[in-house]
Amino acid sequence: MSDAITAEGLVKTYGEVTALDGLSFTVPRGTVLALLGPNGAGKTTTVRVLTTLLRPDAGRATVAGCDVVADARRLRSFIGVSGQYAAVDEHLTGAENLEMIGRLYHLGAARSRARARELLERFGLTDAADRPVKGYSGGMRRRIDLAGALVADPPVLFLDEPSTGLDPRARAALWDTISELVAGGSTLLLTTQYMEEADRLADQIMVVDHGRAIARGTADELKDRVGGNRIELTVTDAAEMDTAREALAWVAVGAVQAEPESLQLTVPVTDGPEALRQVLGRLAGTGVRVRDAGMRRPTLDDVYLTLTGHQAPGTDEQVQEATR
Amino acid sequence: MNALTMPVADGWTIARRNALKIRRSPDLLGSAIMFPIVFVLMFAYVFGSVIEVPGMSYREFLLPGIFVQAVVMGAQITGYTLTLDLQKGIFDRFRSLPMAPSAVLIGQTVADVLMNLASLVVMAVMGLIVGWRVHTSPQEAVLGFGLLLLFAYAFSWFTATVALGLRTPESFNNVATMVSFPLMFVSNAYLDSSKLPTPLRVVAEWNPASTFTQAVRELFGNTSDAMTTSDAWPMRHAVPASLLWIAVMLIVFVPLATRLYKKAVSG
Ligand SMILES: Nc1ncnc2c1ncn2[C@@H]1O[C@H](COP(=O)(O)OP(=O)(O)OP(=O)(O)O)[C@@H](O)[C@H]1O
Ligand SMILES: [Mg+2]
Numbered sequence: 001m002s003d004a005i006t007a008e009g010l011v012k013t014y015g016e017v018t019a020l021d022g023l024s025f026t027v028p029r030g031t032v033l034a035l036l037g038p039n040g041a042g043k044t045t046t047v048r049v050l051t052t053l054l055r056p057d058a059g060r061a062t063v064a065g066c067d068v069v070a071d072a073r074r075l076r077s078f079i080g081v082s083g084q085y086a087a088v089d090e091h092l093t094g095a096e097n098l099e100m101i102g103r104l105y106h107l108g109a110a111r112s113r114a115r116a117r118e119l120l121e122r123f124g125l126t127d128a129a130d131r132p133v134k135g136y137s138g139g140m141r142r143r144i145d146l147a148g149a150l151v152a153d154p155p156v157l158f159l160d161e162p163s164t165g166l167d168p169r170a171r172a173a174l175w176d177t178i179s180e181l182v183a184g185g186s187t188l189l190l191t192t193q194y195m196e197e198a199d200r201l202a203d204q205i206m207v208v209d210h211g212r213a214i215a216r217g218t219a220d221e222l223k224d225r226v227g228g229n230r231i232e233l234t235v236t237d238a239a240e241m242d243t244a245r246e247a248l249a250w251v252a253v254g255a256v257q258a259e260p261e262s263l264q265l266t267v268p269v270t271d272g273p274e275a276l277r278q279v280l281g282r283l284a285g286t287g288v289r290v291r292d293a294g295m296r297r298p299t300l301d302d303v304y305l306t307l308t309g310h311q312a313p314g315t316d317e318q319v320q321e322a323t324r
Numbered sequence: 325m326n327a328l329t330m331p332v333a334d335g336w337t338i339a340r341r342n343a344l345k346i347r348r349s350p351d352l353l354g355s356a357i358m359f360p361i362v363f364v365l366m367f368a369y370v371f372g373s374v375i376e377v378p379g380m381s382y383r384e385f386l387l388p389g390i391f392v393q394a395v396v397m398g399a400q401i402t403g404y405t406l407t408l409d410l411q412k413g414i415f416d417r418f419r420s421l422p423m424a425p426s427a428v429l430i431g432q433t434v435a436d437v438l439m440n441l442a443s444l445v446v447m448a449v450m451g452l453i454v455g456w457r458v459h460t461s462p463q464e465a466v467l468g469f470g471l472l473l474l475f476a477y478a479f480s481w482f483t484a485t486v487a488l489g490l491r492t493p494e495s496f497n498n499v500a501t502m503v504s505f506p507l508m509f510v511s512n513a514y515l516d517s518s519k520l521p522t523p524l525r526v527v528a529e530w531n532p533a534s535t536f537t538q539a540v541r542e543l544f545g546n547t548s549d550a551m552t553t554s555d556a557w558p559m560r561h562a563v564p565a566s567l568l569w570i571a572v573m574l575i576v577f578v579p580l581a582t583r584l585y586k587k588a589v590s591g
Binding site (some may be wrong): 051052053054055073074076077079081085086087088089090091092096100101103104105106132148184 | 330333334340341344345348349412413414415417418419420421422423474556590
């Protein structure tokens, strides 16, 4: 068994809505797969099926060699889960929550207690450890829930949007923790809306939309798939945008994106250095004052945008126009 | 851990969690402990100065009825807490853990019995203060409290069933009020039911709340020869009839609540 997670033709419908439409994938042991996709794509549904919370209508899946339906009980001893919404007891303190989870993993009283303290420290909750969760902030709740997933040091982890609501420091700490776990041999399936998170943590990224996988690969592979380079040009005055756009359209192989507020234009091209030279040449006699011009590799934002046709969440609204 | 010890160990873990929850919820503590205290005082001093029962003090007659009422109200904590938990994500956490699924309801109902025990102790002390006494042997007194706790446990499964069927705290509270008021008032808990008009008297005599009240009165010796004894079977054999009620409630509601729990949390 080299795959920690396998899914074959998973289907789940809610009345008219098809949440999962024959989704298949595998996650090799000791690797990280990030599920990326717009709201309603089926990410949470996938996590719920794999963590035995939801029975699929069709298809089959295994985690750590256990079938999600037939062998659910045994499967649960191999997984740690943090869902999209924190599943913690409001009336219990942070420490009591974690200790209870440890006991329910059958770690025994002493180890559960020790493990709770360890995780509270790791997630920066030592000061709040003995306060009821009711009085926690959103990010603190999130952290205690994430700690809950790690209590038993499980070989397979499922984290649904783990860094949503975390401040930058907590996010960095979470990423370090996850990297350590994976280095130690754990397998992770995470869903995220942050491209940076997928880029930083995932070995493989799967883009999901309408309950189907529409692309899968490493971050670099996906970026290559979207093609070549991007040219970014910033002008000095809004009146110059149109002229600049015309110059860019000559070398573009896709849509020109314009951000009027920042006076920036972005365009995909094939041969970056040559295209950049041409554009600057064309602009030389026009009086457009170029403030900044450069070339960059596509980001995951570009991948997301191109593949799903949706704006990546968390980026500013951009005006897109088709050229030619 | 094997199939037998696991539900017990996990059930105890959940029971501890629920006991902590109850301790930290002033509203639950209030309804389970303050309410009965208010009732003891109100009935003892307001009704007690008007109502007379032949051959004994009204307060001695009243206390077993108040015990039963406290159990009926205390057992509702199980149902109420379940509806609150259903609205939060905690059951998702439990269902993703390698615990015995049955532990959730077992833990909840056991915690509720512990809560009921505390509430009975408070009320017994209140009772002693206003003049209630046990006139039988210590063994019989222990049996009396044991019977009340068994009733509490079985009745918790009933409230769990109702709660898991209704699923929201608001509708649960409405139904709980609609059920517990007639249950307690059309019974012999506060009044000598033999004086009720015939149709109500028959209902009261067969009402399980009356059966339990009568059984507890017998076990504590809070009865009087001067009172007319009812001919209805459960009133004449109150202790065995109570045990029968407990068995029936457990046989019906344990599987039913378990099934409804599975249905309520999957999806
Ligand atoms: N309990 C439910 N009842 C009805 N429809 C549901 C239910 N759960 C999910 N859906 C639908 O299934 C689809 C997939 O939902 P899912 O929660 O898996 O999306 P997601 O990718 O996690 O989205 P998000 O990024 O917003 O978390 C959506 O169209 C959603 O409306
Ligand atoms: Mg989701």
